[in-house]
Amino acid sequence: MASERSEILLLSLAFQNFLDDTYSSLIDSLDKFVQLKRAKSSNDAIRYLEANSLKAILVTDEGLTETRNRVVLEKVQFYIQNRGLVIFGLHFPNATRIDVFDKFFDEGFGLPWQHRDYYRATFYIHEKIFVPVPEGTTQSLVFPPSYVNKAQAAVVSAKIGDGFLVYSGDVNAEQGSDKVILALCGL
Numbered sequence: 001m002a003s004e005r006s007e008i009l010l011l012s013l014a015f016q017n018f019l020d021d022t023y024s025s026l027i028d029s030l031d032k033f034v035q036l037k038r039a040k041s042s043n044d045a046i047r048y049l050e051a052n053s054l055k056a057i058l059v060t061d062e063g064l065t066e067t068r069n070r071v072v073l074e075k076v077q078f079y080i081q082n083r084g085l086v087i088f089g090l091h092f093p094n095a096t097r098i099d100v101f102d103k104f105f106d107e108g109f110g111l112p113w114q115h116r117d118y119y120r121a122t123f124y125i126h127e128k129i130f131v132p133v134p135e136g137t138t139q140s141l142v143f144p145p146s147y148v149n150k151a152q153a154a155v156v157s158a159k160i161g162d163g164f165l166v167y168s169g170d171v172n173a174e175q176g177s178d179k180v181i182l183a184l185c186g187l
Contacts, residue, residue, distance in 0.1 A: 013063020
């Protein structure tokens with residue numbers, strides 16, 4: 001008898017077609033281990049969240065921050081508080097307006113998280129967050145290296161009720177980032 005695979009919901013309420021191309025490696029890797037489902041509308045998301053048990057929700061874009069998706073946000077909040085895992089990443093960091101980002105995690109989840117600099121650097125795990133390596137510098141083909149602000153993190157998490165909320169700020173769809181998302185999902 002074949003065992004049922006866990007399900008991960010790709011919450012893509014502001015879906016752009018290039019998401020699948022940009023993150024094809026991650027999506028293919030996830031698909032090897034779990035059933036991937038996608039919700040592109042608030043109605044689909046609400047129906048799916050009410051009827052299914054999930055391994056995780058991967059918020060792929062800024063759609064959940066939009067006022068018109070408030071009911072979906074409430075369902076996501078309930079899911080997290082009841083042993084759910086929600087990961088914000090992929091297009092979310094790039095597509096979310098700065099002013100919206102700065103309010104979203106505070107008002108939606110009681111977290112003081114705010115946007116910070118956008119740069120490429122090497123990070124490592126320290127006390128459950130990814131922080132810049134000691135003496136780390138920015139990596140750019142255009143600008144000269146500068147020391148990385150040690151108060152900033154690429155990946156952070158917080159316990160919300162009985163579940164976890166994770167933010168992954170990498171937007172470059174690279175193998176290292178894929179490994180982080182897979183590990184966060186327990187894969």
